[in-house]
Amino acid sequence: MFFKSKKFWIIGGIILTIIVIFAVSISQNKGPQHEIVKVERGDLVQTVDAVGRVQSENKVSLYFEASGVIDRIYVVEGEEVKKGDVLAKLNLENLNSYVKQAEANLNQKLAGVSDEQIDISLKQIDSATITYEKAVLNLENTKNLAEENLNNRYLSMIDLLDDSYIKLFNALKFAQELKETYFSDLSFEAINVRQEIEFNMADPIEIANNSLIKAKSTRSIDDIDIAINDVDSSLESSLDVLLLLKNLSESVRYKNVVSSTDKASLDQNKLVISTAQISLTSAQNEISLLKMQNENSIKAAELSKEEAGVSLDLQKANYNLLIAAPRDVDLAYLESVLSQAISNRDKAIIKSPIDGVITSLNKKEGELISSAEPLVEVLSPKYQIEVNIPETDITKISLKDKAEIELDAIDNKVFESEVTSINPAATTIQDVVYYKVVLSILTDDDQIKPGMTADILIYTDERLGALYLPSRSILSEGDKKYVRVLDEQGEIIEKDVEVGLNADDSKKEILGGVEEGEEIILKIAK
Numbered sequence: 172m173f174f175k176s177k178k179f180w181i182i183g184g185i186i187l188t189i190i191v192i193f194a195v196s197i198s199q200n201k202g203p204q205h206e207i208v209k210v211e212r213g214d215l216v217q218t219v220d221a222v223g224r225v226q227s228e229n230k231v232s233l234y235f236e237a238s239g240v241i242d243r244i245y246v247v248e249g250e251e252v253k254k255g256d257v258l259a260k261l262n263l264e265n266l267n268s269y270v271k272q273a274e275a276n277l278n279q280k281l282a283g284v285s286d287e288q289i290d291i292s293l294k295q296i297d298s299a300t301i302t303y304e305k306a307v308l309n310l311e312n313t314k315n316l317a318e319e320n321l322n323n324r325y326l327s328m329i330d331l332l333d334d335s336y337i338k339l340f341n342a343l344k345f346a347q348e349l350k351e352t353y354f355s356d357l358s359f360e361a362i363n364v365r366q367e368i369e370f371n372m373a374d375p376i377e378i379a380n381n382s383l384i385k386a387k388s389t390r391s392i393d394d395i396d397i398a399i400n401d402v403d404s405s406l407e408s409s410l411d412v413l414l415l416l417k418n419l420s421e422s423v424r425y426k427n428v429v430s431s432t433d434k435a436s437l438d439q440n441k442l443v444i445s446t447a448q449i450s451l452t453s454a455q456n457e458i459s460l461l462k463m464q465n466e467n468s469i470k471a472a473e474l475s476k477e478e479a480g481v482s483l484d485l486q487k488a489n490y491n492l493l494i495a496a497p498r499d500v501d502l503a504y505l506e507s508v509l510s511q512a513i514s515n516r517d518k519a520i521i522k523s524p525i526d527g528v529i530t531s532l533n534k535k536e537g538e539l540i541s542s543a544e545p546l547v548e549v550l551s552p553k554y555q556i557e558v559n560i561p562e563t564d565i566t567k568i569s570l571k572d573k574a575e576i577e578l579d580a581i582d583n584k585v586f587e588s589e590v591t592s593i594n595p596a597a598t599t600i601q602d603v604v605y606y607k608v609v610l611s612i613l614t615d616d617d618q619i620k621p622g623m624t625a626d627i628l629i630y631t632d633e634r635l636g637a638l639y640l641p642s643r644s645i646l647s648e649g650d651k652k653y654v655r656v657l658d659e660q661g662e663i664i665e666k667d668v669e670v671g672l673n674a675d676d677s678k679k680e681i682l683g684g685v686e687e688g689e690e691i692i693l694k695i696a697k
Contacts (some may be wrong), residue, residue: 173633176289176356177628179370180354186693190200204695205657205690205693205694205695206639206692206693207690207691207693207694208641208644208688208690208691208693209688209689209691210638210639210640210681210685210686210687210688210689210691211638211639211640211687212636212637212638212639212687213636213637213639214633214634214635214636214637215633215634215637215639215672215674215675215678215680216298216632216633216674216675217567217630217631217632217633217673217674217675218628218629218630218631218675219560219564219567219628219629219631219671220626220629221558221559221560221608221625221627221629221630222556222558222624222625222626222627223264223531223556223558223610223624224556224619224622224623224625224629225553225554225556225578225612225619225620225623225625226554226556226557227255227620227622229562230314230523231524231527231548231549231550231551231555231591231609232545232547232548232592232594232609233258233521233523233545233546233547233548233549233592233594234404234521234542234543234544234545234546234592234594234595234622235259235261235518235519235521235522235540235542235546236518236519236542236595237261237515237518237519237522237542238539238540238541238542239262239519239539239540240261240262240537240538240539240540240565241259241261241262241534241536241537241538241539241540241546242260242261242262242263242278242536243259243260243536244259244532244534244535244536244546245256245257245258245259245667246258246259246268246529246547247529247532247534248529248530248531249528249529249530250529251526251527251528251529252523252526252527252528252549253414253523253526253528253581254501254523254524254525255523256523257520257521257522258521258522258523258529258546258547258549259520259521259546259547260519260520260521261519261520261540263516263519263520266512266515266516266519266681267514267516268553269512269515270509270512270513272512273291273505273508273509273511273512274509276505276508276509277505277506277508277509280497280501280502281497281502281506283575283696284493284494284524288493289490289494289559291494292486292489292493293490295489295490296483296486296490297486298486299479299482299483299485300483301479302482302483303476303479303482305479305480306345306472306480307476308474309472309475310469310472310473310475310476313468313469313471313472314469314472315428315453317465317468317469320420320461320465321458321461321462321465322392322459324457324458325392325395325396325458326390326395328392328399328454329383329386329387329395331450331451331454332383332386332395332398332399332402332451333383334447335402335447335450335636336376336379336380336383336402338443338444338447339379339402339405339406339409339444339447339693340376340380341409341440341443342372342409342413342440342443342444343368343372343373343376343409344371344417345437345440345646346368346412346413346435346440347368347373349364349416349429349433349437350364350365350368352433353420353425353428353429353433354419356469357593360419360422360424360425363415364415364416364419367412367415367679369530371408371409371411371412371430372405372408372409372412375401375404375405375408375409376390376405376409378401378405379398379401379402379404379405379503382397382398382401382402383392383398383401383402385398386395386398393580399451399455402451403448403451403455406444406447406448406451408630409444409447410441410444410445410448412539413440413441413444414441414678416437417437417438417441420433420434420437421434422550425476426643436483453501468577470551476502485682497685498556521547524570524592524611525548525549525550525551525553525591526551527549527550527551527613528549528550529547529548529549530548530549530550531547531548532546532547533545533546533547533548534546543595543596547632549612553613553615554612554619554621555588555591555609555610555611555612556588556609556610556612556625556627557607557608557609557610558575558607558608558609558610558627559598559600559606559607559608560605560606560607560608561604561605562604562605562606564604565593567631568590568593568608568629568631569590569593569631570588570590570591570592570593571589571590571591572590572629572630572631573587573588573589573603573608573629573630574587574588574589574590574627574628574630575587575588575627576588576610576612576626576627576628576660577623577625577626578619578623578624578625579623579624579625579626580618580620580623580624581616581618581623583617584615584616584618586612586614586616586619587612587613587614588610588611588613588627589610589611589613590608590609590610590613590629591609591610591611592607592608592609593606593607593608593609594606594607594608608628610629628638633672634671634672634674634680636674637672637680637681638680638681638682638685638686639674639678639679639680639681640654640678640679640681640685640691641677641678641679641693642673642677642678642679643677643693644691644692645668645670645679650666651667652667652669652670653665653666653667653668654666654668654684654685654691655689655691655692655695656685656689656692657690657692663692663695666685667684668681668682668683668684668685669681669682669683669684
């Protein structure tokens with residue numbers, strides 16, 4: 172037959188080869204195919220799972236969430252309590268005052284400002300205004316007084332400069348007489364004396380005299396300062412010349428030439444000039460000290476003015492705040508402060524989370540207790556389970572979180588439970604840090620027996636109708652989170668995303684960056 176002939180198989184092989192080549196060509200033309208996932212919307216759940224055993228005698232250990240001194244214990248051992256009963260409290264005096272203050276602030280903001288408050292605020296503005304005006308006036312008076320005192324001190328310097336000039340003039344006249352009497356020849360010493368008297372005594376004295384004349388005429392501080400400097404310089408150079416004459420008069424050549432009377436007069440003139448120089452220096456120091464005192468007084472007055480101005484601005488701002496209508500953001504802030512104050516107070520109060528019997532009180536009133544020490548133990552008539560939660564999950568769990576329990580001994584049945592206690596003290600087991608959590612079984616069932624193994628699923632958070640993606644589609648680079656998508660040209664690009672809840676099934680909530688239905692690359696084709 173034809174189907175069994177050699178020709179049939181040859182033709183069939185050729186056709187099959189053509190089909191394979193055609194299929195490979197089509198596949199190659201399609202390019203790489205990436206694994207894609209779409210952004211979906213749905214309900215997300217975050218849970219923590221644990222394993223424990225049902226206990227027949229369930230003791231709930233209750234702790235304060237704050238440390239302090241025990242103020243009151245309202246129960247005794249053996250007393251029956253109901254869920255929500257207050258069992259003990261720390262000293263609440265300060266905490267209650269914070270709550271009352273927060274309530275008062277919120278109520279005041281809601282009620283608005285009273286006429287009395289406005290009147291008080293206006294009076295505070297008036298008082299601050301008066302204080303500021305006094306500070307401005309004090310600054311002006313301080314500046315005027317400083318200027319007046321400085322001017323008077325400078326004017327008094329003119330008399331001292333006059334006196335110094337007279338002494339300089341008399342010393343110059345005496346030096347010139349010595350020159351004519353003993354140093355008029357052509358010797359080196361005589362020539363030097365004449366030059367010293369001319370250039371280092373007569374000329375500086377003339378300059379000082381001219382400056383002094385101008386200072387007397389203008390009576391300005393700047394001109395008096397110039398005169399002071401010139402007279403001081405003249406006193407110093409004149410003293411040097413007199414010292415030169417003194418040394419020459421004691422030299423071998425002139426020792427027996429210069430009379431003892433002239434030597435005595437020379438010493439007297441040198442002493443007079445030296446004394447005048449000391450007096451002038453002392454007066455200059457007094458002026459410098461006065462300037463410093465004036466500067467400090469002015470700075471203090473300026474500071475007082477600035478402080479008064481700040482106080483006035485503050486009172487005006489307080490008034491504007493009083494009369495302003497309450498803003499939503501202000502009310503929200505005051506409400507959050509009140510909520511926080513109440514929360515802090517509640518941390519110092521122990522309430523029974525269940526119906527039960529007080530089995531143990533570990534402290535007495537007046538004793539100090541820390542947040543790691545249990546105060547009350549309550550025996551619940553219901554079963555409960557104690558489990559160890561690792562530190563990586565403990566922050567997800569809160570009191571009153573709901574949980575589902577499945578017991579290995581009871582098939583196809585789920586029991587409801589609730590977190591009733593979280594021990595803040597850590598326990599290390601094989602180098603892993605755990606925290607003890609107690610869950611109360613809310614379902615009554617006679618089938619439940621002590622010692623049964625329980626698989627626990629604690630519902631810690633949820634998001635309804637949230638956008639989400641698989642966790643492995645979200646990449647990280649430092650604090651940045653991003654996904655990969657294809658643009659219109661088929662090129663891979665990165666898009667930043669904001670993530671929220673880490674949910675079960677390796678899902679992550681997407682808060683922004685991508686939209687529902689958008690295709691995200693899960694795996695790039697090789």
